[in-house]
Structures are given as structure tokens and as C-alpha cells.
Amino acid sequence: MGSVFGNKVKISIFGESHGTAIGVVIDGLPSGEAIDLEEVYRQMARRAPGNDKTATPRKEPDKPEILSGLLNGCTTGAPLAAVIYNTNTRSGDYGNIMTSPRPGHSDYTAYVRYGGFNDVRGGGHFSGRLTANMVFAGAVVRQILKRKGIEIAAHIYSIGNVCDKAFEPTGISRELIERLNGEKFALVDPDKEESMREEVESARNAGDSIGGIVECIVQGMPVGIGEPMFGGVENIISAAVFGVPAVKGIEFGSGFAGSHTTGLNNNDEFYYDENGFVKTKTNNHGGALGGITSGMPILFRAAVKPTPSVSAEQKTVDLAAKSNTVLAVKGRHDPCIVPRAVSVIEAAAAIAVINMI
Secondary structure (H helix, E strand, C coil): CCCCCCCEEEEEEECCCCCCEEEEEEEEEEECCEECCHHHHHHHHHCCCCCCCCCCCCCCCCCCCCEEEEEEEEECCCEEEEEECCCCCCCHHHHHCCCCCCCCCCCHHHHHCCCCCCCCCCHHHHHHHHHHHHHHHHHHCCCCCCHHHEEEEEEEEEEEEEEEECCCCCCCCCCHHHHCCCCCCCCCHHHHHHHHHHHHHHHCCCCCCCCCCEEEEEECCCCCCCHHHHHHHHHHHHHCCCCCCEEEEEEEECCHHHHHCCCCHCCCEEEEECCCECCCCCCCCCCCCCCCCCCCCCCEEEEECCCCCCCCEEEEEEECCCEEEEECCCCEEEEEEEEHHHHHHHHHHHHHHHHHH
């Protein structure tokens, strides 16, 4: 399985949703980096299940146990390994999907790829549960990045048809970064929360789910990071972000909207700022030109599909009987994973960035 990311700071994720534990090994961290575990736990809590009506009611403390790589609050240079124990599993809820794959889920493709030996309980290794590992790794490396002047923030850009106020493409305030980094329902405009929650509740009451978009910004990146062709900034960030289950699309800067305008409208004109640095007046390029950082904020949006596990009946197949059937998914599932995905997208961006620098 492709559960390893990075070539300088390698992240290796293991475990299954209903196994004994999930965990992560981070190899390549520099020694002597102070890590505030309370800040790590705070970021973990933003993603943790069971804390909001928009999320699955499955409650997990998600407090990682550090096995190696950290001593007296500092990295040792050895691989940093952590495990997160699963304490609230109900594997019996998944008995009916052993041979009847959920529409929109990995059940069928994993069944074929691994000969039926894949763990389907809670989605096994394909579950969003494993993003807790990503948030742990991201929370660690974000502290290292912050000391280098690089900060990351994300927010719920949209849920269904309700949209938040977009980030200012040329940069946001440190105060906004700090606020969003501490929120479980992260919005630039908090007044949008009620309407978004109504969208989620409407889907949940219909036995359905709903998706949305997460917008993320990386500020403080120096100019000249990245490579053309296959080693570009967008390539590396996209690879990490697509490691988040349910992400189905990504765009940088003006993205797809930029394809509907002209070059003169989409180009970002250069100028020297008051400190003698080259900047652009706008940021339609999203912080990268030719795959290389321009010094402007890296700005991207990730599309998160609706949760495939819904309680309403859906048509599927019975792989054992080789016949058509219907399936009503049991268990505890998120009617919308977008709020919890915010911290995961931030973590994915951090893991990508630390590999680039």
C-alpha cells in the first residue's frame, strides 16, 4: 500500500479504523526541535470525532502515545513514532458490507485489489480515521515551519451551496491565522455557520450526506522553492492533499475560474514593495509560477466529496452471490466531513512544504 509520503521528511502511516491502534512514523526530522505537545493535542482535538453534530458520534480521545524520537520535549533525530489507540469500535455494524460494497466507497476496488483480504471494518486502512495520523504529523512539522516564518491556515470555504468569505489572495493577518488554527468549525465569516449547519442537518435528516470545499493558505514561503515539470509546488502539495480520503479535486490561485478569463485579467503584475522585495499586485497564480514559489502566499482549494456511507438504501451488488441487491449502511458516519477535514488539509500542506524546504 502507498502509505508513505516524502523524500526528505518521510511520513509512514499504519493501522486500520477498527484495529487495535493507528499510528505514524516521521523519519528525517532535524534534532533539537522543541515540540509543544499541548499544541499537538489541540490540533488533534479539532479533527477528533464525536465532538459536533456535523460529525460521526463515534467518540475517540485521539491522544497519541509517543514511542520514540522525542526526549525532554525535543526531537532526537531518530524517527518520531506515535500510536493512537482505537477505543470505541463497533465492528458488527459492517457485517453487511463484507460482500456488498458501499456505492462511492473503496470497498469494491479494495476487494479486487487485495483479493478480499482487505479489512472493511470502518473502512480499514482506507478510512478517514487514519487522517488522525496526518494531523499528528502535521502538528509536529508546523511548529518547525513556524519557527522558519511559514504559517498555514485553512477554513470551510463552502458546504453545499453556502459559501464562506474567501481568503484575501495576497495574504491574511496573523490574527486570522491564529483564530482559525484554534477553531473546530473554522470560518472567516462566523455568521455563515448557522446556514452551513442547516445544510448538514437537512442532509442528515434525509439519510444523506453533503460535501464542500476547504481553502488553505501557506504564508512565508521564500522565493525559489520547487522544480518545473514533476517537482513543482503544486505537484507536491497535490500529492499530499490527495492522500486525504474524500478529496476529489484541487485548484491553485484562480484555478478553474482563471480558464474563463483572459491573460491580461489573469496575469499578476509585478512591483517592488517598500522593502525592495518583488511582489505581485494580485495572486491568481496561487503562489507558484513554473512550479516554483514566487514569494506570494500559496493558495489552494480542495473539493471534499459527500460521505459515501449514508443510511438511505442504495443499489449495489452481492459479490458472493453474484447478484444485484440493495444496501442500507449501518454504523456511525459523518453527514459532512468538511469541518473535520480543515485541520487535515492544513496538515497535508505542512507535510508537503517541509519536504520542499
